[in-house]
Amino acid sequence: xxxxxxxxxxxxxxxxxxxxxxxxxxxxxxxxxxxxxxxxxxxxxxxxxxxxxxxxxxxxxxxxxxxxxxxxxxxxxxxxxxxxxxxxxxxxxxxxxxxxxxxxxxxxxxxxxxxxxxxxxxxxxxxxxxxxxxxxxxxxxxxxxxxxxxxxxxxxxxxxxxxxxxxxxxxxxxxxxxxxxxxxxxxxxxxxxxxxxxxxxxxxxxxxxxxxxxxxxxxxxxxxxxxxxxxxxxxxxxxxxxxxxxxxxxxxxxxxxxxxxxxxxxxxxxxxxxxxxxxxxxxxxxxxxxxxxxxxxxxxxxxxxxxxxxxxxxxxxxxxxxxxxxxxxxxxxxxxxxxxxxxxxxxxxxxxxxxxxxxxxxxxxxxxxxxxxxxxxxxxxxxxxxxxxxxxxxxxxxxxxxxxxxxxxxxxxxxxxxxxxxxxxxxxxxxxxxxxxxxxxxxxxxxxxxxxxxxxxxxxxxxxxxxxxxxxxxxxxxxxxxxxxxxxxxxxxxxxxxxxxxxxxxxxxxxxxxxxxxxxxxxxxxxxxxxxxxxxxxxxxxxxxxxxxxxxxxxxxxxxxxxxxxxxxxxxxxxxxxxxxxxxxxxxxxxxxxxxxxxxxxxxxxxxx
Ligand code: AMP
Ligand code: MG
Numbered sequence: 001x002x003x004x005x006x007x008x009x010x011x012x013x014x015x016x017x018x019x020x021x022x023x024x025x026x027x028x029x030x031x032x033x034x035x036x037x038x039x040x041x042x043x044x045x046x047x048x049x050x051x052x053x054x055x056x057x058x059x060x061x062x063x064x065x066x067x068x069x070x071x072x073x074x075x076x077x078x079x080x081x082x083x084x085x086x087x088x089x090x091x092x093x094x095x096x097x098x099x100x101x102x103x104x105x106x107x108x109x110x111x112x113x114x115x116x117x118x119x120x121x122x123x124x125x126x127x128x129x130x131x132x133x134x135x136x137x138x139x140x141x142x143x144x145x146x147x148x149x150x151x152x153x154x155x156x157x158x159x160x161x162x163x164x165x166x167x168x169x170x171x172x173x174x175x176x177x178x179x180x181x182x183x184x185x186x187x188x189x190x191x192x193x194x195x196x197x198x199x200x201x202x203x204x205x206x207x208x209x210x211x212x213x214x215x216x217x218x219x220x221x222x223x224x225x226x227x228x229x230x231x232x233x234x235x236x237x238x239x240x241x242x243x244x245x246x247x248x249x250x251x252x253x254x255x256x257x258x259x260x261x262x263x264x265x266x267x268x269x270x271x272x273x274x275x276x277x278x279x280x281x282x283x284x285x286x287x288x289x290x291x292x293x294x295x296x297x298x299x300x301x302x303x304x305x306x307x308x309x310x311x312x313x314x315x316x317x318x319x320x321x322x323x324x325x326x327x328x329x330x331x332x333x334x335x336x337x338x339x340x341x342x343x344x345x346x347x348x349x350x351x352x353x354x355x356x357x358x359x360x361x362x363x364x365x366x367x368x369x370x371x372x373x374x375x376x377x378x379x380x381x382x383x384x385x386x387x388x389x390x391x392x393x394x395x396x397x398x399x400x401x402x403x404x405x406x407x408x409x410x411x412x413x414x415x416x417x418x419x420x421x422x423x424x425x426x427x428x429x430x431x432x433x434x435x436x437x438x439x440x441x442x443x444x445x446x447x448x449x450x451x452x453x454x455x456x457x458x459x460x461x462x463x464x465x466x467x468x469x470x471x472x473x474x475x476x477x478x479x480x481x482x483x484x485x486x487x488x489x490x491x492x493x494x495x496x497x498x499x500x501x502x503x504x505x506x507x508x509x510x511x512x513x514x515x516x517x518x519x520x521x522x523x524x525x526x527x528x529x530x531x532x533x534x535x536x537x538x539x540x541x542x543x544x545x546x547x548x549x550x551x552x553x554x555x556x557x558x559x560x561x562x563x564x565x566x567x568x569x570x571x572x573x574x575x576x577x578x579x580x581x582x583x584x585x586x587x588x589x590x591x592x593x594x595x596x597x598x599x600x601x602x603x604x605x606x607x608x609x
Contacts, residue, residue, distance in 0.1 A: 047113025243336035349519025447495030476572030
């Protein structure tokens with residue numbers, strides 16, 4: 001069994017493996033100059049015996065290391081070496097060693113040793129040596145270099161062990177055709193298969209796809225005033241009725257003149273002062289300049305502006321300083337350079353935020369046509385669930401789910417209908433659900449949908465709607481009910497408070513964004529929370545076969561990269577983990593765990609929470 005190998009570099013790594021005595025080092029010593037002749041810059045990593053040393057007793061570096069320096073870096077202008085004392089009880093980690101390589105200085109890393117790792121390797125085999133093959137039990141062998149008499153499978157690239165030039169050609173070819181592995185997101189909607197009828201557990205991606213297929217964008221639109229447009233979604237492209245800026249104007253307080261006059265290097269005669277909101281009607285003549293303020297229209301005859309601090313003024317004369325650095329058109333903002341008249345200023349499906357509202361205002365738009373906001377009805381179920389503000393009865397808990405759901409839905413620009421806590425009684429539930437579906441685009445409940453749940457909600461839903469009860473391969477948030485009650489979409493979220501939030505973010509959020517008419521012209525997975533790559537600062541436990549959504553805390557570390565650690569205890573009822581965290585760490589179904597230093601993806605909360 002070979003261990004998985006993650007290449008942390010953006011250049012290829014190619015191993016050479018063989019039983020000892022085959023002549024690995026001899027070959028590499030001949031291969032390296034051949035590769036250099038072919039223009040390849042090489043790094044080599046070699047596995048060594050535990051007691052190797054590169055230093056010499058008596059040298060300063062040796063003595064200082066022996067005196068206790070854990071790392072010793074010795075450097076001159078031609079060479080440097082870093083020696084690190086590691087007291088490991090097993091082989092050093094190849095990814096860790098690779099990170100020491102300066103990948104911008106070499107084209108490929110050749111690795112000698114590390115036979116057990118699943119990195120791409122060339123097997124060296126000498127028949128006379130009488131040793132077994134490696135490729136028969138290691139599918140990372142990309143080629144075998146052997147002698148004439150050796151039998152090899154037809155599908156394996158065969159090289160001549162005694163023809164170094166041929167092996168060098170193969171390495172060059174390998175380096176040139178190598179591509180960094182494509183990054184896949186932990187939840188990959190594009191490659192999720194359609195669920196089979198009766199399938200027991202659904203992947204998160206299958207669940208999201210299935211939900212998105214049932215959702216269509218609201219078609220009703222309304223005109224809304226600028227001040228009330230925040231977080232609404234544009235129903236049609238916004239075409240600019242004007243140029244922004246309207247006039248070619250100055251970006252500086254300074255002096256405006258014709259660039260062609262600069263060469264004369266004589267003072268200009270200042271004919272006028274142009275203030276923002278005013279104009280100069282005449283044409284500025286050769287030898288003339290205007291004093292001009294930021295935002296003031298540039299008069300005819302002027303094409304260049306020099307900031308005031310680079311000018312010397314005496315009465316009505318201005319002399320330009322540092323004329324060599326003046327460029328034609330400097331500090332002039334051209335009419336329409338931000339947005340030209342008849343351009344699409346904002347496209348249909350844009351969610352309007354502060355920047356978009358400012359832009360609409362800059363076009364003079366006082367209203368915009370937006371998609372009607374989705375209406376979301378929310379209720380909680382369960383005999384133990386009590387209203388905050390009331391005295392908590394024995395064995396009960398306060399209803400937190402309704403408040404997290406409402407807050408998240410509001411952030412997504414929805415109207416809310418709060419149906420409160422509905423008692424576990426068939427008639428009450430039926431009435432509430434029918435009433436909710438008549439008023440709302442989406443009805444969301446929490447609790448009562450897990451397997452073996454005694455709650456009435458499942459029975460009622462089965463009667464009045466078409467609801468699927470799913471088990472999603474995820475933690476937290478396994479149970480999920482999704483379907484229709486009349487024309488409304490229904491979500492039955494789990495009961496546990498963290499599971500509710502995680503399920504909302506993964507499943508309800510995309511549905512609400514799509515329903516609201518949001519469109520992302522570029523994003524491959526529109527409506528989905530954003531993924532940001534980060535480096536795990538600690539071992540993170542998961543389990544293959546389910547997606548894990550750990551609450552995490554990310555920060556920018558001293559290396560300038562985003563690092564993340566878990567918030568600690570991860571109980572699905574512990575809302576405090578959502579409060580202390582600032583992201584979800586999303587671990588793919590295929591991963592059993594993430595080791596410290598390994599890349600992971602996070603979903604920052606900033607999107608919605
Ligand atoms: P259930 O899915 O109904 O079995 O609920 C799972 C867990 O979530 C139980 O511990 C419930 O007490 C809890 N729970 C259910 N609804 C709510 C709610 N609205 N607020 C807080 N916790 C809840
Ligand atoms: Mg319950």
